Amino acid sequence: MTVSALTRPGQRDRISVKLGEIDWRLAGLLAFIAGIGAMMLYSIAGGSWKPWAEAHLIRFALLFGIMIILSLVDLRVWYSLAYPAYALALLLLVAVMLVGDVRLGARRWLGHGSLSLQPSELMKIALVMALGRFYHNLTAKQARWSWKLLIPVAMIGAPVLLVAKQPDLGTAILLALTGGIMMFMGGLTWKVIWPVVIGVCVAVPPAVMFVLKPFQRDRIMTFLHPDKDPSGTGYHIIQSEIAAGSGGFLGKGYLLGTQSQLNFLPEKQTDFIFATVAEEFGFIGCFVVLAAYGAIVFTALRIASTSHSHFGRMAAAGMTATFAFYVLINGAMVIGLAPVVGVPMPLLSYGGTVMVTVMIGFGLVQAVRVHRYFELPRGRGFLF
Amino acid sequence: MNEPAIFFEDANERQGSFLRRTVLVGGGAVLGLGALVTRLGMLQLVEAGRYKTLSSNNQWNYRVIPPPRGRILDRNGVVLAGNRPSFRVLVIRDETKDLDQTLNLVGELIPSTVDRRRQLLREISQSPRFTPVAVASDLSWEDFAKVNLHANELPGVMADMNEARYYPFGGAFAHVIGYVAKVSDNDMKKAKEAAAASGTDIDPMLMHPGFRIGKQGIEKAFDKQLRGQPGGQKVEVDSRGRVVGEDRDGDRRPTPGDDIVLTIDADVQNRALEVFGKESGAAVVMDVRNGDVLCLLSAPSFDANAFVSGVPGATYKALNEYDHHPLLNKATSGTFPAGSTFKTMVALAALEKGISPKDTYVCNGVFPFGNHVFKCDQHHGAQDMHGAIVTSCDVFFYQTALKVGPDLIAATARKFGINAVFEDIHIPQQRGTLPDIAWKKKTYKDPRQQIWYPGETPSFGIGQGYLAVNPLQLCVMTSRLANGKKALLPRLVKSIGGKEMPPGNAVPDLPVNPDHLQFVREAMASVANDARGTAFAAAQLGLGPIKMAGKTGTAQSHTYDGGHGAHGAVGEWKFRDHGWFVAFAPYDEPRYAMAVLVEHGGFGASAAAPKAREIMRTTLLKDAEIMARIQKQPGARIDAAPPPLAPDAMKSDLPPDMQDTPAAPASTSTPAVRTTP
Missing domain, CATH: 3.90.1310.10 (Penicillin-binding protein 2a (Domain 2))
Structure with missing residues (x-):
């Protein structure tokens, strides 16, 4: 049975009804991308399920189940948990600062081995939820321009600075962009938006020169002039461009990509997997994958716009924005439109952390869809 | 309190603005994806030819x-x-x-x-x-x-x-060079x-x-x-x-x-491994003029070649579980009580304090102190310091230590490299323990244990109690004694890729009166060359004018209570005493110093000294100047080496060639049972 604004509240709470309300088209698109990812991982392992493709599929299946379960969780619970989750994430980020494990030269992890936790990933979800809750309690006028907007600025600024300090530039940028977009969607006045956008454009070059760590600056310099050092840091960009370009219109064919198979491509199973798609399936393949990503973004934005609660709107839109930024930044990086910043292609790249974040995020988006007729009161949630 | 109602107008305005902005964001996403597709089109459609060539040229x-x-x-x-x-x-x-x-x-x-x-x-x-x-x-x-x-x-x-x-020599160098x-x-x-x-x-x-x-040793360090x-x-x-x-x-x-040249002399170290046979222990030889380490052996050893291709699990397990610990580098990472070899330090501390070497104590085999009786296993009678070192009289050193006090003993030993870690060795070392009053305070939590009790000093005076040293430290101690001037540092790596490493003698002088050092050296010469010396029989080199000086040590490794063995090489192997011998030669013009440890070997004079003699002979005979000196002496000759020390023979308390010499049984030093009042 379908749900409408007039359905009796008791009926909406039935699990069977809720399951019917999940956006299965969106779920199907996610599975499609993850399937393509497994296919590519099979290919770059030289036609083998191990070590990546199998693990990728198992992980996705597990997280798909979790997404379904999360989508049944009452929006009031999400709302209640918004601030506690944010506080916990912030606390963990501070803890990482003090006692974190240094891995690959950066301090990002808490704990050791399989129980390790990257608090910046938790923050990606918590920030969206917390901002959603904050805007839920704001009037249109306040959201447009008032002193109260200092609070979301602080809520975004604190984790961005902590993450940038780790140093994890990719995640910091992602958090800042997501927060910015949410303030924009909340209704920030254009009078402020223009100066900020122009200010950022002016401030970036000097920041690159003086604030960034040398290796981060090198990456950006390499991006601007990759040919200067073709075997050193410019190598990634050149190889990935060659992989994409040599794919042509139809691609070299599945399992036949020479660039990726011969290890010319670095990080081929994580950050540069899209280059393998481009090489083996060509322009057509890339177009299909990007179209699928686009469809996901639009479906999710539509879910956001149909929600009756402002929290649902903002949270769903925020999660969508995070996802879209992942796709755009990684895509741009792989085909030489942006510097290498270590942002993976969500669901396509091998790696558990980002998949967890993305699938929990879509659990929230689906929950917004399932509970779109809920009227959420302002103020305190029913737990916290 | 929740707000009673939403303001419809405001809510509508909020939703309206959200929807407008969502359209803009959606448009932004389209623009972004459009930019990606455009760029892909440029790469894959317009410039595809160029990149295809690049991709096939790339195959170099x-x-x-x-x-x-x-x-x-x-x-x-x-x-x-x-x-x-x-x-x-x-x-x-x-x-x-x-x-x-x-x-x-x-x-x-x-x-x-x-x-x-x-x-x-x-x-x-x-x-x-x-x-x-x-x-x-x-x-x-x-x-x-x-x-x-x-x-x-x-x-x-x-x-x-x-x-x-x-590794051509298999095991002899496994602990030094690693694998x-x-x-x-x-x-x-x-x-x-x-x-x-x-x-x-x-x-x-x-x-x-x-x-x-x-993975280990020099292979790992460099x-x-x-x-x-x-x-x-x-x-x-x-x-x-x-x-x-x-x-x-x-x-x-x-x-x-780069090739790495070590200061090790392969002949000396091979001879040392041979001399140890099946026994467990360590031997360290140093040149006292420049600190070069000629031998750094830990026995028994293992075949490093087996580790290169991957040692089978069962072999590794057997090596690991064998109670002689072949995988442990005992020369640097094994720590043991120093036993009577430490009396050299106690004597020096006494001299530095101004105690006269002529002071005598009468030894009648026991020294009652507090409610404990410390023992000596001989009645040495009246002894001055020289005599007490020569006969290794415990009673003398119990009382001297009490007079000097633990702090001065520890400070003196520290000057001679006890408790030190030597950077220039480049292989891991265990520091061991050199106790003094501050150390006890720092180490123990229980306030009652933080106090240094007078009853602990006598044991310390004969190198027992809390004291634990590694053979390398004792060798450094002996070479500083023998050098008589410099605070020598051991050097294991001679050169890397032809570049010489700094020598061990570019160091400051020892802050000790040279006369006092001379006194201790003379006493050590008597240990090996006086008929009543504890090592008289075992330490004769048979090289004419070239004589050795040394000090024996028999370190108690385990309490004798509960029937666990007794003094010397009796009882179950793992409860037996450790045998030590530290030595330098020639005694009149020192060139080489050594420390030999035989783990659970029993008396130092019978277990360690004969091995030390063999290793020292090999070392000296490789030195051209020493050879010239032996041959210059009219009528001098190089005695044939004493019969080889067959591993089986080593199982008896004394090597066969000295079983009937009367001096051997006197070659003792008594470890004291630690007392806590």
Whole structure:
């Protein structure tokens, strides 16, 4: 049975009804991308399920189940948990600062081995939820321009600075962009938006020169002039461009990509997997994958716009924005439109952390869809 | 309190603005994706031709050629660790028709691969395409020839020759130079972290099949220097990755690793290992003029070659569980009570305090103190300091230690290298324990244990109690005593890649009165050369005018309570006393100092001193100037070496050649049972 604004509240709470309300088209698109990812991982392992493709599929299946379960969780619970989750994430980020494990030269992890936790990933979800809750309690006028907007600025600024300090530039940028977009969607006045956008454009070059760590600056310099050092840091960009370009219109064919198979491509199973798609399936393949990503973004934005609660709107839109930024930044990086910043292609790249974040995020988006007729009161949630 | 109602107008305005902005965001996403598609179109449609050419030109690849690892040589150029050719069989997955069947056929030719089949399958399937994986190495010529003979029937299998690490002496130097082994996951993780921290790329050689990394000792400490720079073989691969051509001119030659020359003398150390036979212990020899370590032996040892190709689990387990601890480097990482060898330090401390060496104590075998009776196993009668060192009288040193106090004893010992860790040795060392009043306070939590009780001083005075030292420290102590001037540092590495390392004598002088040192040295000469000296019988070198000076030590390793053994080499092995002998020679013009430990060997004079004599003889006879001096002496001759010390003979308390000498039983020093009031 379908749900409408007039359905009796008791009926909406039935699990069977809720399951019917999940956006299965969106779920199907996610599975499609993850399937393509497994296919590519099979290919770059030289036609083998191990070590990546199998693990990728198992992980996705597990997280798909979790997404379904999360989508049944009452929006009031999400709302209640918004601030506690944010506080916990912030606390963990501070803890990482003090006692974190240094891995690959950066301090990002808490704990050791399989129980390790990257608090910046938790923050990606918590920030969206917390901002959603904050805007839920704001009037249109306040959201447009008032002193109260200092609070979301602080809520975004604190984790961005902590993450940038780790140093994890990719995640910091992602958090800042997501927060910015949410303030924009909340209704920030254009009078402020223009100066900020122009200010950022002016401030970036000097920041690159003086604030960034040398290796981060090198990456950006390499991006601007990759040919200067073709075997050193410019190598990634050149190889990935060659992989994409040599794919042509139809691609070299599945399992036949020479660039990726011969290890010319670095990080081929994580950050540069899209280059393998481009090489083996060509322009057509890339177009299909990007179209699928686009469809996901639009479906999710539509879910956001149909929600009756402002929290649902903002949270769903925020999660969508995070996802879209992942796709755009990684895509741009792989085909030489942006510097290498270590942002993976969500669901396509091998790696558990980002998949967890993305699938929990879509659990929230689906929950917004399932509970779109809920009227959420302002103020305190029913737990916290 | 929740707000009572929403303001419809405001809510509508809020929703309206959200929807407008959502459309804008959606438009932004379209623009972004559009930019990606446009760029892809440029790359893949407009410029596809150019990139396709680039991609096929790209097929010039470099194959890593590992450089020969630097050798490790002894001071005379004898190779301690070198490289030897090794025949290998490699499998290239993508050139085989059927991997399973290929492995079956290889298994028929080389049966050893059958046992490791599962592991090999994993290694082969995880390797990048067209990369050869070694399935068997160190083949005999016959096996190698067999594989070559069948090469036609085995597509994807090839046999080649590479260089493998080789330790010509097997075990004698295993603890000093260590060994190399396969790069483990852990090594890889560490290398990645180090590379990320410094912002450089990880050494590509680590990924090379068959590359070996230094795991222990000098091989580990100087892994970077020994490794060298890899070369590259420029090969042309077709679009499927098969090698179709080579460009000899494009090859980059590998730079071999640096050779490392040690200060070790292979002859001395080999002789030392031989002398130890099956027994457990350590021997350290130093040149007292410049600090060069000529011998750093830990016995029993193990064959380092076994570790290069991967030691079987059962062998490793056996080595690890054997109670003689062959894997432990006892010379630097084993710590033991010093026993009576420490009396040299107590005597020096007394002299430095201004106590006259003429003061005498009467020894009647016991020394009651507090509610405990400390024992000496002889009635030495009235003894001055010289006599007490010569006969190793405990009663004398119980009382001297009480007069000097633990802090001054510890401070003196510290000046002589006890409790020190020597950086220039480059291999791990255990510091041990040198107790004093502050140390007790710092170490113990319980306030009652933080106090130094007077009853603990007598034990300390005979090198027992809390004191624990390693053989290297005792050797440094002896060489500083023998040098008489400098606070010598031991040096193990002579040069790296031809670059000389700083010598051990570029150090400040010892802050000790040289006359006092002379007094102790004379007493040590008497230990070995007076008829009543504890080591008189065991320490005769038989080299004419070249005489040795030394000090015996019998260190109690375990309480005698509960029937666990008694003084000397009686009872169960693991409860027996440790035998020590420290020595230097020639006693009039010191050149070489040594410390010999026989773990649970019993009396120092019977277990350690005969070994020390043999090692010292070898050391001295290699010195041309010493030889000249022996031959210059009219009528002097080099006595034939005493009968070799067969391992079986060592099981008896005394070596056969001294069993009937009367001095031997007197060669004792008593460890005291520690008392806590």
